[in-house]
Amino acid sequence: MVKRGEVYWVILDPTIGTEIKKTRPCLIVSPNDMNQHLPKVLVAPITSKGQSLGCRPEIDFCGKKAKILLDQIRCIDKIRLKKKMGMIHLKFWHQIMLDMLQ
Numbered sequence: 001m002v003k004r005g006e007v008y009w010v011i012l013d014p015t016i017g018t019e020i021k022k023t024r025p026c027l028i029v030s031p032n033d034m035n036q037h038l039p040k041v042l043v044a045p046i047t048s049k050g051q052s053l054g055c056r057p058e059i060d061f062c063g064k065k066a067k068i069l070l071d072q073i074r075c076i077d078k079i080r081l082k083k084k085m086g087m088i089h090l091k092f093w094h095q096i097m098l099d100m101l102q
Helices: 032-037 094-101
Strands: 006-011 023-028 040-047 058-061 064-068 074-077 081-087
Antiparallel strands (some): 023 040, 040 074
């Protein structure tokens, strides 16, 4: 089962406009009950580029500086998920996501 906090390679194309493109790491942000029972998940793309913003927590992941793009959360079908890359603890991103959705 896919779990909240895990990071997978995700195929994000096709996209429209300024949506983040390509196959890239994404953080699973949806709750585990949703992940278990539905064929889709909520993800936030991860990138080493882009503007620093309060809604983009900066982390070290796989030995690189990266940003979690919580401003680009999207719902995807699990078919888009590819290889699991690792995990990012909730303490680095969860409260920021809750604050921005209030």
